[in-house]
Amino acid sequence: MVKIREIHKQLINREISAVELAKEYLARLEISSSKFGTYLSITGEKAIEDAQVIDEKIASGEEIGLLAGIPMGIKDNISTKGIVTTCGSKILENYKPVFNATVVDKLYNAGGIILGKCNMDEFAMGSSSENSAYKLVRNPWDLDRVPGGSSGGSAASVAAEEVVFSLGSDTGGSVRQPAGFCGVVGMKPTYGRVSRYGLIAYASSLDQIGPMAKNVEDCAIVHDVISGYDKMDSTSANMPSTKTLDIIGKDIKGLRIGVPKEYFGGDEKVLNTLKKALAKFEELGAIVEETTLPHTEYALPAYYIIASAEASSNLARFDGVRYGVRDWDQKDVTDMMSATRDKFFGKEVKKRIMIGTYALSAGYYDAYYLKALKVRTLLKRDFDEAFKRYDVLITPIAPTLPFKIGENIKDSITMYLGDICTVTINLVGIPGIAIPCGFVDGLPVGMQILGKPFSEELLFNVAHKFEQSNDFHLRKPEVK
Amino acid sequence: MNKYEVVIGLEVHVELKTATKIFCGCKTEFGGAPNTHVCPVCLGLPGVLPVVNEKVVEFGVRTGLAINAKVPNYSKFDRKNYYYPDLTKNFQTSQFDLPICEHGYLDIEVDGIVKRIGITRAHMEEDAGKLVHSGKTISSSDSSNVDYNRVGVPLLEIVSEPDIRSSEEAKEYVEVLKKILTYIDVSDCKMEEGSIRADANVSVRLVGAKEFGTRTETKNLNSLKALQKAIEYEVERQIEVIEDGGVIEQETRTWDDEKGITLSMRSKADAHDYRYFPEPDLPPIILTDEYIAGIKATLPELPESRKKRLMEVDDLSAYDANLVIAERFLADFYDEVRKNIDDPKLIVNYLMGDYYRELAAAGLDFKNSPVSTNAFIELLKLLQDKTISGKLAKDIIPVMIKEGKNPKVIVEEKGLVQISDTSAIEAIIIEVIEANPKAVEDYKSGKGNSIGFLVGQVMKASKGKANPGIVNELLKSKLDS
Structure with missing residues (x-):
């Protein structure tokens, strides 16, 4: 059952009020989030106020949109006016934005009820949500395992049904990988499809905000609301928002699916689950063929160079001068700036700033940054070629099942290698949707469906067709 | 004869007079209470994104065309990374390898000789804020405040070739440039308000030498006088160092207007590595030939x-x-x-x-x-x-x-209309002749200059309205008859 439509019906039939709904969700979220570590702040008061407005509208007979009254969680790197936005970092512990991100304005206008700000890896740097400066996030399917990252709070919160949907951000897989690990649906839109205005940048040329929900249609409803041109974002594509609901449900007979072999190098159990899913697609009438993306092996280093280089510049503004916290024990401004950054940035953040600074330094630029840009061009060509033959590509999201908390955190290389299936998509800028495609040992396995730029509607439809052929999206973690 | 030849290149920063800032809608007005012409974008708050002011690009193109430069169809913004509290993002959005225009020139004239000064490039960038120290300098102050009103005011940095050979040429170059910029209406060029500032790269070499000498860059030149004096000081200083057997250090110096000297700011070893890279928040600037031609057509x-x-x-x-x-x-x-x-x-x-x-x-x-x-x-x-x-x-x-x-x-x-009516003038002349027999006699006895006195009297009597040409003519014929 599509949650958003179900609630919408209940609201307009006055079976439940928006305030009652918000209270019910808030009560559950308070308890649940303390177990999963999904929230950095809970905005109960605002939620009730906003819900009252929806109830007044319903009472006055005003028509309300699908998202009106729907409880949502927003990743803590997306600016919310007057609500502390930390990016999971100590350096922004007290930072309250004076403006809303464009996506937040769009969701507020649609009547979405914000319940809180979702926990995350500090500045979105991480694949396990263990890099949050405040607390770690646990996977609702197994409390000893990570939910993925960096949008781990957003994904786990949806999986645990603390909210109906959430927003994450995806720079190298940060929406798709946690969606996969938590068994929910997450869309990384085409670069430029969703405004980045108000998203606190990690790597500007890769970042995209994306929706997460328990099922494809809910995810699509949110995508339709948040997508579209924004004059405040010069990299936003001059295109209208998606109208997925017009397309969803269409037949996929004859759909050409390419399966790039370079992506099938992980855990056998994961790969077997994927193979079963591909067989299902054949049953549904699609044509499934193996294909190749020959430059895949260069993607991961190129990603870490480009992302770190941009991060080293994007994160330069956090210096204690204008906002955020400051080390007051320093006499000189330069010392203050260094001490503040040293004290309040976490280890992973400092590591990536150093990698990025190094990669952009005189004498190294050509060898690292410029070369990474060339790899990016080659990767784009790989995909252009593949999309001449296929409508979509399907790959695993991660080479492994959700790993244990603490398992990879001390070994960066293993952690980074976990991003091998997702980073390329950001370098190329195409859309990718993550959906559950099976379970192994009680843990969800996700797959990603990739398409040409601006093919989100098609991806939602393909994902929806697959989803309706199984019950993976209906399963719930046993929350003890 | 001078033993040394002076080699100068100038970097001129010009504030463009657009109504709003380069990447946001804030006013560019000079002055105003501190931090009143600011918004989240120019304050570089987390999550904001720049949007290029089209007018800035237009002014860049106008300038390029007016200084005989090539305006490429493709140019882009880059980030220049360095930490300083007058920046809100700790990087300045500027242009690095693909500026808005390149390869121009200006003709200047010094002592009647016309000379062509090459212009390497002009690039667009954002201005920084202003630090206000509690004491006289940053190091002697207990605290400093920062005013970000100027952050994001559009600048054009115009870089000359090292073609300038004297402080007079440098001054003339800036004057010609100023004149052009005000003609094409892209800047007020008010040096006292800082809307045009210059940095001078100066070196000396023996006359006839092929290689350039080591140069120093002197900053903070806020008037033409300062520019000339700083160059002259720097030339003398460098020659003295060389004559004393020393070596010129490549360094950045600052002009102390009060003392009339340049002071070392930082050596090459301390020079920043700006780690330029393409600004990922801004798409490249693509200008069609039609657009460029359209701007050319509007140049005065x-x-x-x-x-x-x-x-x-x-x-x-x-x-x-x-x-x-x-x-x-x-x-x-x-x-x-x-x-x-x-x-x-x-x-x-x-x-x-x-x-x-x-x-x-x-x-x-x-x-x-x-x-x-x-x-x-x-x-x-x-x-x-x-x-x-x-x-x-x-x-x-x-x-x-x-x-x-x-x-x-x-x-x-x-009633100031000139009297050209001869009969009216004649009447006045008769009166004047009758009233001044001595002068008439003088004239007749050959003292020709006494006619001036008589003309003056006629003019006076007519309250200055009589046509002086006619007065002269009539008076002469009257006296000579």
Whole structure:
């Protein structure tokens, strides 16, 4: 059952009020989030106020949109006016934005009820949500395992049904990988499809905000609301928002699916689950063929160079001068700036700033940054070629099942290698949707469906067709 | 003969006079209470994104075309990374390898010799904020405040080739540049408000040497005088170091206007590595040939070409032509008047003579004068048809400036019309001859200059209104008869 439509019906039939709904969700979220570590702040008061407005509208007979009254969680790197936005970092512990991100304005206008700000890896740097400066996030399917990252709070919160949907951000897989690990649906839109205005940048040329929900249609409803041109974002594509609901449900007979072999190098159990899913697609009438993306092996280093280089510049503004916290024990401004950054940035953040600074330094630029840009061009060509033959590509999201908390955190290389299936998509800028495609040992396995730029509607439809052929999206973690 | 040759290259930062900042909608107005012309975007708050002000690009292209540069179809912004609290993002959005224009030049004239100075490039960038220290300098202050009003004001940095050979040439180069920039209306070029600032790269080498000497860069040159003095100081200092057997260090120096010296700021070893990389938040700037041609079509005639026209077509002297083209407003005024008055010399004489003098006396300049081109044309027409004399014009001009009145109206109101009626003048002459027998006698006895006295008396009796030419003629014939 599509949650958003179900609630919408209940609201307009006055079976439940928006305030009652918000209270019910808030009560559950308070308890649940303390177990999963999904929230950095809970905005109960605002939620009730906003819900009252929806109830007044319903009472006055005003028509309300699908998202009106729907409880949502927003990743803590997306600016919310007057609500502390930390990016999971100590350096922004007290930072309250004076403006809303464009996506937040769009969701507020649609009547979405914000319940809180979702926990995350500090500045979105991480694949396990263990890099949050405040607390770690646990996977609702197994409390000893990570939910993925960096949008781990957003994904786990949806999986645990603390909210109906959430927003994450995806720079190298940060929406798709946690969606996969938590068994929910997450869309990384085409670069430029969703405004980045108000998203606190990690790597500007890769970042995209994306929706997460328990099922494809809910995810699509949110995508339709948040997508579209924004004059405040010069990299936003001059295109209208998606109208997925017009397309969803269409037949996929004859759909050409390419399966790039370079992506099938992980855990056998994961790969077997994927193979079963591909067989299902054949049953549904699609044509499934193996294909190749020959430059895949260069993607991961190129990603870490480009992302770190941009991060080293994007994160330069956090210096204690204008906002955020400051080390007051320093006499000189330069010392203050260094001490503040040293004290309040976490280890992973400092590591990536150093990698990025190094990669952009005189004498190294050509060898690292410029070369990474060339790899990016080659990767784009790989995909252009593949999309001449296929409508979509399907790959695993991660080479492994959700790993244990603490398992990879001390070994960066293993952690980074976990991003091998997702980073390329950001370098190329195409859309990718993550959906559950099976379970192994009680843990969800996700797959990603990739398409040409601006093919989100098609991806939602393909994902929806697959989803309706199984019950993976209906399963719930046993929350003890 | 001088043993050393001076080599200078200038980097001129020009504040573009757009209404709003380069990447947001904040006003660019000079002054204002600290941190009042700011918004989340120019404050670089987390999550904001820049949007390029189209006007800045247009002004960049205008400038490029006016300095004879090539304007490429593709250019982009880059980030220049360094930490300083006057920046809100700890990087400056600027242009690195693909600027808005490249390969231009300007012709300057020093001591009658015309010389071409190459311009390497001009690039767009955002200005930084202003630190306000509690003490005199940053190091001697207990605290500093920062005013971000200026952050994001659009700048164009115009970089010359090392083609300049003296402080006079440097000054002339900046003056010619200023004149062009004000003509094409992209900047006020007010050095005192900092809307144009220069950094000077200076080196010396033995005359005839092929390689350049090591250069120093002197910053903080906020007037033409400072520019000249700093260059002269730097040249002397460098020659002295070399003569004493020393070596010039490549370094950045700052000009201390009070002491009249340059001081070392940082050596090459401390030079920043700006880690430039393409600004990922801004797409590249793609300009079509049509766009560039469209801007070219709107460029006004530039000062050099006007000067040439005034000398060749209007037959003005180089001196007069230079006076007229000194300001775009004045040159346009001249051209407008010239369409109606076919006597260039008369126009210049009045424009730069009585009119200019009276404006100055009233504390005004050409631009804020209440006298319209039409009023000025009318004044010259009244002179040309001898309705008024030059003497009367002198009385009329201050009234035109003071009361903003049309000269014809003034003439009528004050009854200032010149008397050219011979019978009326004759009557006055007869009176004057009768009243001054001594002078008449003197004239007749050969003292020719006494006629001047008699003319003066006639003019006086007519209250200055008699046409002096006619007075002279009639008086002479009367006395000689």
